[in-house]
Amino acid sequence: MLKACLNGGRNRDAHPAVPVTPAELAVDAARCAALGVAAVHVHPRDASGVESLRPEAIAEALTAIRAARPGLPVGVSTGAWIEPDPAARVAAVRSWSVLPDFASVNAHEAGAEAVAAALHERGVLVEVGLWTLDAVEAYRSWRVPAGRILVECMAEEVPVAVADAARILAALPSTGRPAGPPSAARSPQDAVAPPVLLHAEGPATWAVLAEAVSRGLYTRIGLEDTLLLPDGAPAPGNAALVTAALAAGAR
Numbered sequence: 001m002l003k004a005c006l007n008g009g010r011n012r013d014a015h016p017a018v019p020v021t022p023a024e025l026a027v028d029a030a031r032c033a034a035l036g037v038a039a040v041h042v043h044p045r046d047a048s049g050v051e052s053l054r055p056e057a058i059a060e061a062l063t064a065i066r067a068a069r070p071g072l073p074v075g076v077s078t079g080a081w082i083e084p085d086p087a088a089r090v091a092a093v094r095s096w097s098v099l100p101d102f103a104s105v106n107a108h109e110a111g112a113e114a115v116a117a118a119l120h121e122r123g124v125l126v127e128v129g130l131w132t133l134d135a136v137e138a139y140r141s142w143r144v145p146a147g148r149i150l151v152e153c154m155a156e157e158v159p160v161a162v163a164d165a166a167r168i169l170a171a172l173p174s175t176g177r178p179a180g181p182p183s184a185a186r187s188p189q190d191a192v193a194p195p196v197l198l199h200a201e202g203p204a205t206w207a208v209l210a211e212a213v214s215r216g217l218y219t220r221i222g223l224e225d226t227l228l229l230p231d232g233a234p235a236p237g238n239a240a241l242v243t244a245a246l247a248a249g250a251r
Contacts (some may be wrong), residue, residue: 001218002250004032005041006238008083009051015227017237020045022064026201028238030068032222035242036251039073041104041220043082051082053092062098062212075102076128078115084113090174093118102127103151104150107142116144128196132164136171146194148218153200154207161204165211172196199225206230206248213249221245 006028007092008063010018017030022044029040044061046052056186058076065074083089086109093103093115102125105116125147130136131154139146151168165251173193197218212219221241228235230248235241 001038001195001197001219002036002242002245003039003041003075003222004037004238004242005031005199005220005222005224006032007043008077009043013051013234015214015237016109019166019250020049022060025061026064026068027072029065029072029133031239032242033069033072036246037171037240037242039075039101041075041077041222041224043077043224051077053078053083053089055092055095055097058096058100059098060102071099075104075125076100077104078119079104079106080109080111081242086114089115090118093124096122099124101125102147104129106131107139108132111143112138113144116142116146120144120245125137130168130172133171136168140173148194149196151196151197153204155200156203158204158207161200161208162211165198165200165208169196169198169215201225208240209245209250210248218251219245221250 007018008026012018025042032040042061043051044057046054046057062074078089084090103119104127105112105251106129108131119126124208127148127150128139128146129150129152130139131152151165153164155161155164195218197220198208198212199220209219222238229244
């Protein structure tokens with residue numbers, strides 16, 4: 001699966017083509033879906049342009065995207081930088097009037113499992129973000145099943161990011177165990193392993209995307225992760241990044 005990550009925390013000061021409003025997100029999502037992405041990940045904004053988990057911000061973005069491209073899976077972030085208080089993040093999820101298809105939860109953030117539980121209770125697929133080996137260990141103790149694992153390489157140096165990817169992937173809970181209720185000796189994460197999406201941000205984006213392709217893993221691309229094409233030229237927008245990712249073998 002290739003996912004388009006359309007905006008992240010960036011605004012138009014970072015790149016003039018970053019989609020911010022619901023209408024802009026909808027146009028960009030439809031354009032990327034037409035090129036072949038299987039899902040989009042967005043960071044909705046409030047009326048002032050600030051990232052928000054408030055129900056109206058989530059609803060407006062999701063409704064616009066789904067009207068422009070019916071059936072396209074849409075996900076959002078629950079990052080602690082959007083709402084630092086874990087209890088407020090849980091309350092926000094429980095207040096959503098329109099639900100995303102999936103939402104990312106960073107395992108290293110305070111209250112991550114509670115946020116994941118609130119999403120799971122509402123039927124939203126949980127994407128657990130793993131940035132470090134410590135995050136993998138934190139995730140092992142979760143009693144909430146994840147629908148997808150995001151191995152997220154944040155190092156800017158390409159060799160470091162690729163090495164981090166290998167280490168985190170090797171440390172993920174083992175696969176092949178039978179499904180069933182968790183026991184004291186086995187967590188839900190050791191039952192049926194969810195699919196893995198591998199990606200990076202910044203200078204290492206394209207090298208780690210190539211690593212994901214070589215390993216047959218899901219990956220993602222978009223202005224959230226990089227503003228540059230593989231040759232280092234500025235990307236005109238998300239569609240150009242998606243086109244380059246498809247040319248590199250991402251599917």
